[in-house]
Amino acid sequence: MPAAPLEVVNLSAGYGPTRVIEGISFSVPAGARLAVLGRNGMGKTSLFATLAGQTRRFEGEIRLGGRDIAKEPSATRARAGLGYVPQTRDVFPTLTVEENLLVGLKDRPKDAIEEAYGMFPRLKERRRNLGSQLSGGEQQMLSTARSILGKPNLLLLDEPLEGLAPVICEELMAAFGALATTGDMTILLVEQRIQSALDFADSVIVLERGRIAWQGTPQALSGDQATVERLLGVGGLH
Numbered sequence: 001m002p003a004a005p006l007e008v009v010n011l012s013a014g015y016g017p018t019r020v021i022e023g024i025s026f027s028v029p030a031g032a033r034l035a036v037l038g039r040n041g042m043g044k045t046s047l048f049a050t051l052a053g054q055t056r057r058f059e060g061e062i063r064l065g066g067r068d069i070a071k072e073p074s075a076t077r078a079r080a081g082l083g084y085v086p087q088t089r090d091v092f093p094t095l096t097v098e099e100n101l102l103v104g105l106k107d108r109p110k111d112a113i114e115e116a117y118g119m120f121p122r123l124k125e126r127r128r129n130l131g132s133q134l135s136g137g138e139q140q141m142l143s144t145a146r147s148i149l150g151k152p153n154l155l156l157l158d159e160p161l162e163g164l165a166p167v168i169c170e171e172l173m174a175a176f177g178a179l180a181t182t183g184d185m186t187i188l189l190v191e192q193r194i195q196s197a198l199d200f201a202d203s204v205i206v207l208e209r210g211r212i213a214w215q216g217t218p219q220a221l222s223g224d225q226a227t228v229e230r231l232l233g234v235g236g237l238h
């Protein structure tokens with residue numbers, strides 16, 4: 001599946017009666033990379049969970065490759081090409097690394113698993129270990145690798161660098177960039193490492209209390225220290 005464009009129109013969603021995503025609209029061209037930033041609790045994870053069909057939607061459209069998937073259950077969205085790597089790493093604890101990756105392959109041939117090992121040599125070393133025996137960083141790699149193996153046309157990455165060593169972060173961001181550049185995937189990234197996110201993305205949205213408080217290019221945000229401090233609460237980019 002080639003990368004799909006994403007168009008979100010007036011999306012509101014939440015948990016039970018509570019709305020935590022309010023009137024969000026944005027679009028991402030096929031193969032582009034969007035960074036979703038914001039302080040803790042501002043709705044980044046909830047936005048991704050809503051796109052993946054895991055919250056209660058109140059209104060709005062989610063057009064993936066032109067088709068509105070907003071009313072579809074999450075399994076249908078996954079079949080339509082939406083890959084979601086949640087912030088809580090979802091590895092199967094009782095399966096080995098290799099078995100976890102096989103689940104991610106879907107209908108692809110078994111040897112495609114080497115793509116994941118190429119990206120994460122550490123997983124190859126640990127391929128016979130159980131999911132429950134991995135370190136936090138290794139679980140993060142496994143969760144990400146499993147999603148990518150399914151060749152989604154839209155990939156949602158929620159803090160994929162959390163718990164990973166700096167050298168691995170750089171490699172991983174380069175690998176994500178390559179995935180987008182090949183035109184295979186449209187990528188949305190939530191990341192607390194703001195500079196890494198800005199280096200990666202070609203556009204940015206910043207959330208505040210479930211709404212889009214700012215949107216523009218990484219260059220425009222980098223050059224606007226007042227906005228960075230107000231919406232991201234940091235004295236400078238890091």
Ligand SMILES: Nc1ncnc2c1ncn2[C@@H]1O[C@H](COP(=O)(O)OP(=O)(O)OP(=O)(O)O)[C@@H](O)[C@H]1O
Pocket residue numbers: 015020038039040041042043044045046047087
């Ligand atoms: N399962 C849930 N049920 C009820 N409320 C929730 C649930 N998950 C998140 N919330 C609330 O929704 C709001 C947005 O949370 P969310 O996890 O989307 O923020 P976030 O921007 O991803 O934060 P962080 O940077 O800490 O990961 C918060 O007020 C949070 O308390």
Ligand SMILES: [Mg+2]
Pocket residue numbers: 044045046087158
């Ligand atoms: Mg979050």
